[in-house]
Amino acid sequence: xxxxxxxxxxxxxxxxxxxxxxxxxxxxxxxxxxxxxxxxxxxxxxxxxxxxxxxxxxxxxxxxxxxxxxxxxxxxxxxxxxxxxxxxxxxxxxxxxxxxxxxxxxxxxxxxxxxxxxxxxxxxxxxxxxxxxxxxxxxxxxxxxxxxxxxxxxxxxxxxxxxxxxxxxxxxxxxxxxxxxxxxxxxxxxxxxxxxxxxxxxxxxxxxxxxxxxxxxxxxxxxxxxxxxxxxxxxxxxxxxxxxxxxxxxxxxxxxxxxxxxxxxxxxxxxxxxxxxxxxxxxxxxxxxxxxxxxxxxxxx
Amino acid sequence: xxxxxxxxxxxxxxxxxxxxxxxxxxxxxxxxxxxxxxxxxxxxxxxxxxxxxxxxxxxxxxxxxxxxxxxxxxxxxxxxxxxxxxxxxxxxxxxxxxxxxxxxxxxxxxxxxxxxxxxxxxxxxxxxxxxxxxxxxxxxxxxxxxxxxxxxxxxxxxxxxxxxxxxxxxxxxxxxxxxxxxxxxxxxxxxxxxxxxxxxxxxxxxxxxxxxxxxxxxxxxxxxxxxxxxxxxxxxxxxxxxxxxxxxxxxxxxxxxxxxxxxxxxxxxxxxxxxxxxxxxxxxxxxxxxxxxxxxxxxxx
Numbered sequence: 001x002x003x004x005x006x007x008x009x010x011x012x013x014x015x016x017x018x019x020x021x022x023x024x025x026x027x028x029x030x031x032x033x034x035x036x037x038x039x040x041x042x043x044x045x046x047x048x049x050x051x052x053x054x055x056x057x058x059x060x061x062x063x064x065x066x067x068x069x070x071x072x073x074x075x076x077x078x079x080x081x082x083x084x085x086x087x088x089x090x091x092x093x094x095x096x097x098x099x100x101x102x103x104x105x106x107x108x109x110x111x112x113x114x115x116x117x118x119x120x121x122x123x124x125x126x127x128x129x130x131x132x133x134x135x136x137x138x139x140x141x142x143x144x145x146x147x148x149x150x151x152x153x154x155x156x157x158x159x160x161x162x163x164x165x166x167x168x169x170x171x172x173x174x175x176x177x178x179x180x181x182x183x184x185x186x187x188x189x190x191x192x193x194x195x196x197x198x199x200x201x202x203x204x205x206x207x208x209x210x211x212x213x214x215x216x217x218x219x220x221x222x223x224x225x226x227x228x229x230x231x232x233x234x235x236x237x238x239x240x241x242x243x244x245x246x247x248x249x250x251x252x253x254x255x256x257x258x259x260x261x262x263x264x265x266x267x268x269x270x271x272x273x274x275x276x277x278x279x280x281x282x283x284x285x286x287x288x289x290x291x292x293x294x295x296x297x298x299x300x301x
Numbered sequence: 302x303x304x305x306x307x308x309x310x311x312x313x314x315x316x317x318x319x320x321x322x323x324x325x326x327x328x329x330x331x332x333x334x335x336x337x338x339x340x341x342x343x344x345x346x347x348x349x350x351x352x353x354x355x356x357x358x359x360x361x362x363x364x365x366x367x368x369x370x371x372x373x374x375x376x377x378x379x380x381x382x383x384x385x386x387x388x389x390x391x392x393x394x395x396x397x398x399x400x401x402x403x404x405x406x407x408x409x410x411x412x413x414x415x416x417x418x419x420x421x422x423x424x425x426x427x428x429x430x431x432x433x434x435x436x437x438x439x440x441x442x443x444x445x446x447x448x449x450x451x452x453x454x455x456x457x458x459x460x461x462x463x464x465x466x467x468x469x470x471x472x473x474x475x476x477x478x479x480x481x482x483x484x485x486x487x488x489x490x491x492x493x494x495x496x497x498x499x500x501x502x503x504x505x506x507x508x509x510x511x512x513x514x515x516x517x518x519x520x521x522x523x524x525x526x527x528x529x530x531x532x533x534x535x536x537x538x539x540x541x542x543x544x545x546x547x548x549x550x551x552x553x554x555x556x557x558x559x560x561x562x563x564x565x566x567x568x569x570x571x572x573x574x575x576x577x578x579x580x581x582x583x584x585x586x587x588x589x590x591x592x593x594x595x596x597x598x599x600x601x602x
Binding site: 034037038039040132254255257258259260261262264265266268269270273275278279282283286292293294295296297298300301 | 602
């Protein structure tokens, strides 16, 4: 307990090494994980930003440009990357264009790559808890980078204050394709690689769509060329605007908290169910001729 | 109970009206829903086919062509549509091209549209139970049509014996885009609208990708033009081939059953948690200065 007190004090002081340690404790449910979580004082001042989009849309380059933009303003930024294809997920492995090493040595930046839950791209199983650990340290922005395929893009929208969906200009009917689902997720659209042909047409159509679906907040469409940082200032402004917007709409905050509580309760209640053991049990039952799944589930519960 | 006996007998005889009634009981958890489920004798002979893909890929036209193909062979087919944009979801509303009325009057075809769980396109909350009800009636094929956005495409792969992912030929890098996630879901790829330019190139790249990811089953890539039924024979053959394949690989069957059991246990354990009530409770807690979510969850559980 005393040990955790030190850890929590160190977190509040923004000490990186202790933050990494606390994440490891929570991610792996090591001894004292629960006590640590129940003593945390997550700050509401940090803006949690989900960054999603298909592979190839330039998410990592965009994240990189945002890191530069924020650190130039002396902001503190944490990046949690749950995208297995992201260069943020490779630590010391550096691409030509993305020179992450600058940020690994920057004391205002904390980067952590996290395993995704399953082959279908779910977020890390402990992402809620890990985000709370990071929130209790001293960050202005927490960027959660996730691949926009399968369920992770939906999941990240459930925990982020602001969800950025990155897309690239494609044929006209792609805007139609995005109608269901993605429109509901996106707080901000970024059309990256906007020097491509058709980009203006695509942006125009997306803006019309966003306008038609607007509620209190009309999802802005920001054009960017992340490799040259074009459009990043504009994106930074929109991120701040959206933060002000949700500060004034308690409904979104309470909806996020409710979703979070629901997920944590579910995790807690399903903790004893191990899929491998469940499979073994089912296999031994299947030989019985009168096996009925619904009866069986009632019995084991 | 006696009433259910009659219902179950009628189901086994393939009576459509009783099937519709049984689905309604289970979908809405009406009186006796649990007893009905625990008395069902779902047949393993029905092949459950998930049909997914983005809006605009021609899923409904493809489903329509498959229905014709199967009914021409005197097969019995049930369609469960969880895609809000599908013409299967509109009953009597008929498009020009898709003449569903033929099938609504065909006694070998049963069509039911189902609500999706949330705005983000999750499957119907009772899809597992409803599929079991349909399986206990006398069908050769059960086609679950779902929109390939957000989480429903992942979910359908968790309950279908065979998952068909429908795509349309796009720019070359789209094949890259599909690498994560969709590749793991698809048992069969259909490249619809294959008379488009670039179709051959796209199919070629997709086949190379499928080959590189092949395990015991190499995901075939079928070219189709659903509006003229081109390629549907081939698709029908691949569906049968995949069924033979899984008959011989008990691992897939047991994995599906385990996932199903897991979902049902989770549903059962979370039944008492109503998100609206949870939100109200949280709102009244939030004013307390020492509120800690983890402590609170431990207390209410």
